[in-house]
Amino acid sequence: MKLRAFLHRLSPTPAIDVVIDVAQLIRSNLNRRLVMIQAAVAIGGNLGDVPATIAAACEELARHESISDLHCSHLFRSTPMGSAAGDPFWNAACVFATSLDPYVLLAELQRVENSAGRTRAVRWGPRTLDLDLILYGDKIVESETLTVPHPHFWYRRFVLGPLAELIPNVVPPRFSLSILELAARLRQRPFRLQIGGECDIADVRGVVDRFVAEDRSKEIKVELPSRAEPARAASLALWFGDSRQQAPTDDESLLLRCAEYTPQVLTDVLAAAVGKIERT
Numbered sequence: 001m002k003l004r005a006f007l008h009r010l011s012p013t014p015a016i017d018v019v020i021d022v023a024q025l026i027r028s029n030l031n032r033r034l035v036m037i038q039a040a041v042a043i044g045g046n047l048g049d050v051p052a053t054i055a056a057a058c059e060e061l062a063r064h065e066s067i068s069d070l071h072c073s074h075l076f077r078s079t080p081m082g083s084a085a086g087d088p089f090w091n092a093a094c095v096f097a098t099s100l101d102p103y104v105l106l107a108e109l110q111r112v113e114n115s116a117g118r119t120r121a122v123r124w125g126p127r128t129l130d131l132d133l134i135l136y137g138d139k140i141v142e143s144e145t146l147t148v149p150h151p152h153f154w155y156r157r158f159v160l161g162p163l164a165e166l167i168p169n170v171v172p173p174r175f176s177l178s179i180l181e182l183a184a185r186l187r188q189r190p191f192r193l194q195i196g197g198e199c200d201i202a203d204v205r206g207v208v209d210r211f212v213a214e215d216r217s218k219e220i221k222v223e224l225p226s227r228a229e230p231a232r233a234a235s236l237a238l239w240f241g242d243s244r245q246q247a248p249t250d251d252e253s254l255l256l257r258c259a260e261y262t263p264q265v266l267t268d269v270l271a272a273a274v275g276k277i278e279r280t
């Protein structure tokens with residue numbers, strides 16, 4: 001028997017309908033609250049009035065009916081990644097609670113990017129606004145159109161710096177280190193880079209040397225992995241950190257596998273990992 005009919009039998013008054021309606025409203029609100037997930041988004045751009053674009057994007061997201069409790073980090077300046085990237089970037093991050101499913105959220109982020117005039121002509125080219133979904137609670141998503149946690153966030157200072165202001169103690173799924181610890185690893189000097197894979201190690205060393213020669217403060221120490229070979233089906237495998245503290249294969253999430261190694265890929269990864277970021 002339906003609950004409403006059952007209660008009507010117990011108390012055959014019109015008031016019981018009001019009581020049931022209110023109870024159902026409260027229950028559906030509670031359900032909605034229960035499925036709120038904390039999402040973390042990395043924000044970047046280097047075309048136009050980026051601080052104004054970022055502020056407008058955060059306001060637009062905060063106004064969304066399925067988004068609440070939005071917090072935004074300070075703005076940071078970072079060196080651009082990629083030979084075609086152009087001027088220094090502005091970076092920030094925001095976290096919020098949302099009931100949107102991750103794919104709908106991604107579409108929403110892309111809508112906000114587009115409304116800021118984003119075009120995708122050149123990969124890693126200059127852009128008005130870039131919104132990347134970094135974390136979606138403790139969920140793991142792996143599909144052609146969406147990967148969460150974002151596959152590259154953990155070695156990018158310009159993502160971790162702003163994010164560490166907001167959720168320093170969050171340990172992303174699959175990782176054993178918190179956001180703050182991941183950020184701290186990238187500040188260690190000398191910065192230890194372990195190399196494996198099927199690429200020409202001498203060539204990789206040459207790329208690193210040229211990268212470091214541009215700015216001695218980068219202090220990168222290249223090591224070959226001391227223990228297990230971390231390459232496995234990768235033309236280049238990189239692991240950042242101290243080999244004495246942890247072997248490369250101990251934490252697979254901190255191993256970067258490049259399917260196709262090119263000097264530019266390595267230079268971009270290094271720029272993201274050790275390039276300067278400044279809080280404004």
Ligand code: AMP
Pocket residue numbers: 106120130131132133134144145146147148149150151
């Ligand atoms: P970009 O142009 O660099 O912003 O890359 C956007 C593309 O990456 C889109 O086609 C997305 O479907 C895809 N993508 C995969 N995972 C993510 C993610 N976590 N956040 C944003 N875009 C993603």
